[in-house]
Amino acid sequence: MPDLILPEEHDQRPWQERLEQWIFDNKGTLVVLLVGLILLGFGLFLSRSGVFEGTKVEILEGGQTRLAADSDPRQGQIIVEIAGAVQNPGVYELLASDRVERLLIVAGGLAADANREWVEKNLNRAAKIIDGQKIYIPYVGEAAVAPVSGAEVSGVASSMININTGTASELDSLWGIGPARAQSIIESRPYSSVEELLAKKVIPSNVYERIKDKVAP
Known part of the structure; x- marks a missing residue:
């Protein structure tokens, strides 16, 4: 100078x-x-x-991929899996506040042979994802897991209705759950266990006893 x-x-x-x-x-x-x-x-x-701020891809144990966001650590991070008809199925690390849509994006989007009709009808892209959750996207012609009590599958590879990702119509199909309680369940998300339906006073105990074996977090 x-x-x-x-x-x-x-x-x-x-x-x-x-x-x-x-x-x-x-x-x-x-x-x-x-x-x-x-x-x-x-x-x-x-x-x-x-x-x-950006993102970085790391390798988890076993060679699986992980996408970690370089953001405020106070937001917390979770590990989730997406499988089936997506471009890059695998295990990813996301923020606890992320939604199903974010997981689809980091997995590269739907595969060309994904059952898009099933996705449009059953997958709630706006639902929050939780630590340890697995989401399965079926291929065209693949038989989806049969839902409980006529309810549609919410995106988790399970015969149970997922209380974190299930739609209002899916939850409404359960015994003792009408439109009002279904909306209350959605507004009280996320859940780490089925028991939180009682802890958060979302449903009464008699309804809980009837549906506890038909739902999953």
């Missing part, structure tokens, strides 16, 4: 002229300082706005 040129001690000119002369003599240094301040401010803005 150029050295600052100081005004002469016995300069008798008015201070305005001396200031103008000083600025002219040091314009190179002042430009460098100004550019540095602008770059510093821009860097602070980017760091605060999270522009530098």
Whole structure:
């Protein structure tokens, strides 16, 4: 950086002229300082706005892939699996706040031979995913797992209705669960266990006893 040129001690000119002369003599240094301040401010803005946050893919034990978000660790992370008719089936690490749609995106989207009609009817893309969950997407012509009590499968490879991803119509099909309770179950998500239906006072104990073996978290 150029050295600052100081005004002469016995300069008798008015201070305005001396200031103008000083600025002219040091314009190179002042430009460098100004550019540095602008770059510093821009860097602070980017760091605060999270522009530098990104994602990275790591390898889990057994050679499975993991997508980890470089974001605020206070949000928490979960490990979930997606299998079946997707571009990149496997185990992924996501944020606890992520939805089924996010898992589909990191898995590369649906495969060309995915049963899209089944997906549109049964998979709730807006549902939250939970730690340890597995979602299976069937292929065209593949028989889906038979639902309980006429309910549609919610996306989890299970004969039970998933209380974290099931739609209102699926939950409504359960004994003692009408439209109001189905909506209450959805609004009280996520659940780490079926027992939380009681702990969160979503359903009464008599209804819980009738459906506890037909639902899963």
